[in-house]
Amino acid sequence: MSQIKIHDTLTNSKKKLEFSDKVRIYLCGVTVYDQSHIGHARTIIVFDTLRRFLEANDIQVELIQNFTDVDDKIINRAKEQGESANGISSKYIQTYFEDSDRLNIRRATNYPKATEHIDDMINLIQKLVDNESAYASKNGVYFRVSEFSEYGKLSKKKTEDLESGARIEVDESKESPLDFALWKFSDEQPNWESPWGKGRPGWHIECSAMSIKYLGKNFEIHGGGRDLIFPHHENEIAQSESFTSEQFAKIWMHAGMITINGEKMSKSIGNVKSINHVLESWGANVARLFCISGHYSKPIDYTEELLKENLIKLRQIETCYYELRLAEKTQETEDISSLLKESREKFDAALNDDFNTSLGLSVFFNMIKTINSLAADEKITKENAEMALPVLEYMLEVLGIKIQTVSDEEIESVFKLINKREELREQKQFEEADKVRDEIGSMGISLIDHKNKTIWMKKESIKAER
């Protein structure tokens, strides 16, 4: 059983994650009308890392992440480009998977699409209409906010305040300006038949329908970016709880925004950095380290400096891994078993306390620093390494960091070249020795000269470094 506690937005408190056989997570995905940016990636990485942490501790996770593939934005984009809405959404779903795979995100259990769950939504809406939580009007079917007395409990908003807000559109056909659309009438494609008339679903209803369908009436964690708290998640609660008369998600977990110059990254401001862009320049490992460098609930400001800092950290991880992988018998040694045990415990403790990845990373890098400094003194024995590697690999797996690995045959051939270089150096044939070094370098390998031996590592090639 996991000891993890997570901050719940609804109760504004840390809650123990309780579950029976598995942890069920619903994560609000993206609207597929354009490339995803690093802000989207952050949310996905946070939840992927959480999932990895649970799974690495033998907890089964069912993760559902939806695609919003019917929406005004998609339709508009389709019109602009003279394409079908379906063409646009499937194109960007594909892009999404490409980004996601490159970021080393574990595939979710399922990626339901809104357009494939229209019947489920209609059933849900029907029941809401039947129990007076919703009504049909001229433009569509609306949720009757006044029927849900707890409306505003997630976002801590009062309906009076919302009503007096200036930004709510006035729609004469709605009973109240707060009422939101479950179904929008439309003769335009894409549209579907419904008991109330042809049209398409509203945004919020899809997540209610799909989360209930795949995860049941109440599941462990509902996640998404902070910006979804209102109105999206607030409305989901209203719909779902009016439908089931039960508590919806047990924990609402929200990830902070990525900002640029302190300002939220968003398409409307036009300050977005696409996942593709970040991957091209920095690679997945740096991107992942960057995205979990602060607490998940807080914003992270996107700067090149910060990415560079994380690149340096990646190099330290690589060094550590290769020091362990290539460790040989040495005379001197030091007992590192307590370091390893403590690191593992503190790492887990940090993540168990509201998934504090920032604190967890500091434990992780402390361990790496210690191992690297012992290695520099040639005090890492084969036995040490065999003890340390599983701990390191556990953490790497949780963090989703993929180090370039090598086969035993590769190790042998590299060492052959290194020995060749050593011989040349001893004979002071430095020019020849440097040629061998270049040859090794062209294999993506860099050398680390210690006092008595030369160690090496396969480094991830990072464009931004050059």
Place this chain on the structure above:
RNA sequence: GGUGACGUGGCAGAGCGGUUAUGCGUGAGCCUGCAAAGCUUAUCUAAAGGGGUUCGACUCCCUUCGUCACCUCCA
């Protein structure tokens, strides 16, 4: 205007009512034929301002100032 979050050393960023967070950067050094990487060590002795509670506050309370997010679509 309403609601929520936040303000920590050059930068990033945690915890904690009394103990060095950590990392990056920077300086010096070690290693080296050179380089890179790595390593060692030093450095900054931080808490937006003002009150209060306390033997003691960065940590709790109040207040002023500032920043951000949401209140429209948004991860």
